[in-house]
Amino acid sequence: MVQSLQLAHRLEDLNVLLIGAGKIASTRFPKLLPTGCKLTVVAREIDETFYESFVSGQLEGTNEGWSSAKQEIYRIVRDEFKTEYLELENYWHIILVCISDIGRSESIYSECILKYGESQLINVADVPKFCNFYFGSNLNLADDKLQILVSSNGASPRFTALVRNEIAKTFDDDLELSIAMTKLKELRSEIRRLTNASREKTDIQFRMEWVRRCTDIYGLRYCHLLDVESLLELFSEMYSNRSLTFPPKDEMLTKYLSVN
Structure with missing residues (x-):
């Protein structure tokens, strides 16, 4: 197909x-x-x-x-x-x-x-x-910062709407998603600034991989708690060493989160 x-x-x-x-x-x-x-x-x-x-x-x-x-x-x-x-x-x-x-x-x-x-x-x-x-059937979450599209390629618009509604039930805490999206956007933007928005292939690959691994570590459960300032310090250190080895997860969940 x-x-x-x-x-x-x-x-x-x-x-x-x-x-x-x-x-x-x-x-x-x-x-x-x-x-x-x-x-x-x-x-x-x-x-x-x-x-x-x-x-x-x-x-x-x-x-x-x-x-x-x-x-x-x-x-x-x-x-x-x-x-x-x-x-x-x-x-x-x-x-x-x-x-x-x-x-x-x-x-x-x-x-x-x-x-x-x-x-x-x-x-x-x-x-x-x-x-x-x-x-498709559109779902806006996190104060419209996150958009999800469900499509059946024209086969059944009504069924895609039902799938969208089920997804909406899963993400009922819109505030945490909104905070997570704001912090992740800030993190990516500041990382680009720290590397002077370098277009060197190795720098682009490093930034993308670092953000990917960092986001995976925290997942949906913790991203809204990110301490962006502390993570930027960690990025600077890892970038200068060209290392993608993060601290142990328990340290990532304590030192680099802002729990109020």
Whole structure:
């Protein structure tokens, strides 16, 4: 079985076209806005939830005050899709077709591929053969610092949602995860600083392996207790000796944790 490559796709300030604004599109919409993408919506009928993220009192047009930080819709076109609307921007990073008419969806897909080529990222809702990427079931944890995607490659969106919900039950202490992610990010950033962000292959490999081993030592149970300052001192010592041999685990669990 050929598998999909799951990626965390950055969309900030990139043009995204959403065709349709009804029930189908409303499942995509909440996933798009937090990315800070420059979202254009084309649809004759617009679900009222879309207007909560658009210019107050304005039914269509361009949001002149748009910025990625605001997480708002950039443009709404209240009309059936026309090929000319592809010209609203110089490019579309991704195109989402979310209408119930499968025949029309296929037609739009063909128009987009004809214009932009097979490399154009496009997703036609509920028609896997017209998708070169899929929307999975997303789970945000740790104050959105940790994201998990569960995908069935279009086979069963509902089942992936059930799997996601089971994972959510496992990680019920969101605060500890959030603290862990913050400390691990700080640790990695400071390690790069200590090595002057060296791009030497040996330095990159050392940093990556050191962080990997350190994270494995503490695991999910202890990462939120990391004493970053003490660990940076340990890293400096090990880096100067080019050693990846950590102290015994019992020492790592006492000397380098901050237990308040």
